[in-house]
Amino acid sequence: DQQVKQNSPSLSVQEGRISILNCDYTNSMFDYFLWYKKYPAEGPTFLISISSIKDKNEDGRFTVFLNKSAKHLSLHIVPSQPGDSAVYFCAASALNYGQNFVFGPGTRLSVLP
């Protein structure tokens, strides 16, 4: 039973345009959400997070939106750059669960020059 889902295995976007990566979760106890980026042969790198008390968090070109009623979050990258090409993982945790982080299966983003 996947508690964190990323239904798009891959996404291609033109350089300079917006990339939107989506993530859905099923456990209403989750209260902290994160996005990670992973290049081949490297570990996942923390990008941005959001707690359930907010609906938006911004850091430079990266913005995460949280819709708790829909149990949905998204990562917007604007403008997209070729260096953003990587696999993006959505993750969620719940304080009451000891902050175990549950990861989605990932979305491979390709930014085309």
Added chain:
Amino acid sequence: DSGVTQTPKHLITATGQRVTLRCSPRSGDLSVYWYQQSLDQGLQFLIQYYNGEERAKGNILERFSAQQFPDLHSELNLSSLELGDSALYFCASSVQGAVNSPLHFGNGTRLTVT
């Protein structure tokens, strides 16, 4: 550089053997997590330690065990290895005890069981 160090980077071994994967967390981080990533799969949580004590267990097989030592480094022991254990094993650390602190990952150990 995340500050999390994992050794070795690559490990090739035969079925039935036992291996030990090592992880040094970021300076100041008390919590260590182990994750497994099989081919084209997501990250599966195995086990978490906090300041030497086991905090949570995920989908960790009985053939696998881990510990965190007083200097906070951690080891993941995999025994009676099977072909299906071939995967990337990631260690991550976090401050823990601070609410909502992200995980920081090492670059992983790639285990190949032949």
